[in-house]
Amino acid sequence: ETGVTQTPRHLVMGMTNKKSLKCEQHLGHNAMYWYKQSAKKPLELMFVYNFKEQTENNSVPSRFSPECPNSSHLFLHLHTLQPEDSALYLCASSQGSSGRSQETQYFGPGTRLLVL
Amino acid sequence: SQQGEEDPQALSIQEGENATMNCSYKTSINNLQWYRQNSGRGLVHLILIRSNEREKHSGRLRVTLDTSKKSSSLLITASRAADTASYFCATDGDTGGFKTIFGAGTRLFVKA
Numbered sequence: 001e002t003g004v005t006q007t008p009r010h011l012v013m014g015m016t017n018k019k020s021l022k023c024e025q026h027l028g029h030n031a032m033y034w035y036k037q038s039a040k041k042p043l044e045l046m047f048v049y050n051f052k053e054q055t056e057n058n059s060v061p062s063r064f065s066p067e068c069p070n071s072s073h074l075f076l077h078l079h080t081l082q083p084e085d086s087a088l089y090l091c092a093s094s095q096g097s098s099g100r101s102q103e104t105q106y107f108g109p110g111t112r113l114l115v116l
Numbered sequence: 117s118q119q120g121e122e123d124p125q126a127l128s129i130q131e132g133e134n135a136t137m138n139c140s141y142k143t144s145i146n147n148l149q150w151y152r153q154n155s156g157r158g159l160v161h162l163i164l165i166r167s168n169e170r171e172k173h174s175g176r177l178r179v180t181l182d183t184s185k186k187s188s189s190l191l192i193t194a195s196r197a198a199d200t201a202s203y204f205c206a207t208d209g210d211t212g213g214f215k216t217i218f219g220a221g222t223r224l225f226v227k228a
Contacts, residue, residue: 002158031214043159043204043218056215090158094214102147102208102216107158 003027006091006108013081014116021076021111023091030096031055032074033105034066037088049074050096071096081115088112122205122222130227135192137222139205140185148181149206150190153221159204162190197228 004025013019025032034046048056049068063085065077074091088110094103123138139148147166151159165172165181165188172179178191192199202221 002160004158033214033216040220042220045216045218048214050214058215088156092159096214102149102164102206103214104149104161104164105159105216106161107151109158110156112156 002106002108004091004093004106004108006089006111008111009109010112010114012114012116013078015081015083017081018077018079020078021089021091021113023074023076023108025072025074025091025093025106025108027093027106029093029106030071031094031103032068032071033092033094034074034076035090035092037090037110039087043090046076078113081113083115086113086115122203122219124222125220126223126225128225128227129195131195131197133195135195135199135224135226137190137203137224139188139190139219141188141205141207141219142186143207145183145207147208148188149216150177150179150188151204151206151218153202153204155201162203192224195224195226197226200224200226 007022031050033048036044045058046060047066052068067075090110091108092105094105121140149164150162153159163174165179176193181188202223204218204221206216206218
């Protein structure tokens, strides 16, 4: 176990549904990340939060809405998704202290999302 | 295009053999990391090498970095079936901060 948990592990939703992915880290880190991993594509960074403030938004469509209420929790709210959004969504955390150099990230097991 | 590009895309070897994976990138970096991912799971950090380092070891892992060629290699010695996984390099590009760019990965299969 890496100290980062994600729920649910699997999710099937229709295009009109609203759902949320949850990530929690027990490492005392201050930075948290959302990634999307599609088949045969590199891991894509979506959002980064550091000390609860969003520091990166990698041109993600507005149907994905992140929320970071505190340094230990990160949510990804989903609404009106498309079938091409089906992927493995990975959460990660890192120390978040420097902000100047890439830090080692600790990943959760991911949520496998299928949009019908 | 992607910052990190791994080569080969897939590699199949016998247990006990060495496995070498390469990564090329396009911009200057502060450091480069290698991660491993077992099928359908999260990534696990293996090793970080800084731009002023040329080689680093961790157990059966050896990583080299050639900033003049913008490339890195990961060598796994005496491979085991449990090493079967996908391996990714990750860089911070030239922006530093928290932006991390992953390559497409090398799928390694170690036959027992």
